[in-house]
Amino acid sequence: MPVGSERELRVLVVANQKGGVGKTTTAINLGTALAAVGERVLLIDSDPQGNASTGLGIPHAQRKHTLYDVLMGEKTVLEAVVKTSVPGLHIAPSDPDLSGIEMELAQQPRRSFKLKDALDLVRQAGSYSYVLIDCPPSLNLLTVNAMAAADAVLVPLQCEFFALEGLSQLMRTIEMVRASLNPKLEIQGIVLTMFDRRNGLSAQVGDDVRSHFGETVYQTVIPRNVRVSEAPSFGKPALVYDLKCAGSQAYLRLAREVVLRERARRKVPA
Template identity: 55%
Template sequence: RVLLIDSDPQGNATSGLGIDKAQLEKSLYDVLLGGASMVEVLCETEIDGLWLVPANSELVGAEVEIIGAAGRELRLKNALADLVDRYDYIFIDCPPSLGLLTINALVAAKSVLVTLQSEYYALEGISSLMQTIELAKSAVNPDLELEGVVLTMHDVRTNLSRQVESEAREFFGDKVFETVIPRNVRLSESPSFGRPIVLYDPQSVGAGAYQTLAREMLRRHGKPLNSQKDSGKKRGGAISKLLRRRAAG
């Protein structure tokens, strides 16, 4: 059982799993504002065993509405307390900004998986992220760890991609996963069809890369990935990304 929490007001994880954001009756916004529990907003997805806490543009207002509240950085962690033991893996998809939504995720999580685009400006932005992680660790979540760094939108044919990879591996060492996610047309197409790549085109290079990443992640935690025949899917390939459960305790 896997839980994905969409903590991004853009709701890309929600729409990418085929759920219409405009039709949501309740979402993570309601949870953070105290108007609903996590259980009340759970959505079942097309992938067997994968559940979603959805998000939509309403979530933009959550940061403003809770900014003056006591314990505002603990809203997500507290809401997750009753669900931690129900799932084997819990992911929180964060917004690109380092605001209160991201802080809530860092407080609730046990580790951070950083996706790093193989582009120059991504290298600049990662230093701010690492400072925020260290701040969260020292102030409110001493158990927070760096799970690893995944290079994405990688094109081995370009000097820039190779340079970004070289600098990332030099700085982060073995925290950088060997698996890289390449630029791939099918990967770019799949969100517009509301399907994860492993269902949209399970034979594509992008789907293969995510499945390889899943195996590498699970090996790091001593948990071998099941064979595709037993992978617990309704259709298509294995779940695109599985990470050892690092939910709030």
Template identity: 50%
Template sequence: MGRVIAIANQKGGVGKTTTTINLAAALAAQDMWTLVIDCDPQGNTTSGFGFPKDPSRRSLYHSLILEVPLTELILPGPAEGIQLVPSDKNLVGANVELVSRAGREHILRERLAPIRDRYNYTLLDCPPALDLLTLNALVAADSVLVPIQCEYFALEGVSELLDTLIRIRRTHNPKLAVEGILLTMFDERTNLSHQVRDDLKDFFGDQVFDTLIPRNIRLAEAPSHGKPVLLYDPECRGSESYIKLAKEVINHDQKGAGARIERSVAGD
């Protein structure tokens, strides 16, 4: 059965899109067929896969609002084993148009249901807001991967998100789990990065991934070339880190009833 993972954090600039793009590529490199759904109206995952903005191209908006099947929207990704449902700016309007819909929180889950088992993994790149697009992603997901930048207010941000996950479990998706908390932009030279890591480990224990995503210039450059870092520079530290993360995710999945996969959201 295919696994659906939402990449979510209401804070911007924490590495959600970078993680979505590069985790997808790393999973594909491990022979895991992966679908990426760009749920963010900014469309950075779409452009990060090499697709320029195109007003004539249909996007996730057309599925959520106009009921176009996702199969009619899928584009080939940058490497074998990756496919993409693109985003565009029309998704901004979807938040408004969905408000009056009955069952509005469940629309993405319904659209995804016919195809989710065609893939080993489906990754949902969420916008930096707790809006209806993010809510749809969290209701459709089996689990949530939370990227956290190594900064002073990191713990405050993740606690707020986990409060939201608790509410979603109670009302819309009782099986929603925390896939893991991922530290991004980790700079081993700074005391702050180490302090944030230690604080998160103390608070969330083994829900924090062992993998640390470093600050890495090649990782930052890759999106401007429309490629995951594994295709841009497969030998750099950023590539190595996302391969390690993919192996962690696969290992958790293969354990089946492992603590992280079946764990309730903290505090539930």
């Protein structure tokens, strides 16, 4: 099925201002899982650390053009795209220059809409069915640009003591973006990550999150998994590194939930 003919492009931002909650791991492996079920996926690495690019095996020598060039208006997103080893998954890579983008764009018009404007061309091209944006662990201009460009937010939430406090801050940010920049921004879902069944705190946090946010929380829970943690050091998604491990199987289930939610939104039969 040609992507441009029947599939609308959906832009999902993977965001949480807390570090170490599994944002990049989720972006990489959800993108891989979506590609595995036939979606055409573009991952945008919006973190100056470039971990998503590294985790997909894109060395710095292959990052001829990056998101920095796109936001500065020097290249289009499609000119920055690099193919990954996963069929159907491409990436617009990052580099450390992104860390100074806030100052460089300070006086420019539409500075909060640079990514949205860039993605308008991607929508017109019809080459992808999903764009996933991996955000930095802070609520800076890069995250604001991502939310201004996105259709919905996917929130990875680590099962730890301060999870709900951090989530409340993120929800306030989403409401601020809705009010001032992107009134159509939705919450696609909240995914519990690094879940340890041996730890009673994980179960308690999971119960608390579900009691507050109900069906917004995905049924799929991403377990704490050694193989998932090892995969980035080999430049591979966990699904390529070890498809059968518990973490990989969880991300496949998460991808199915994401697709089913999108079909329900469009009222397409499962």
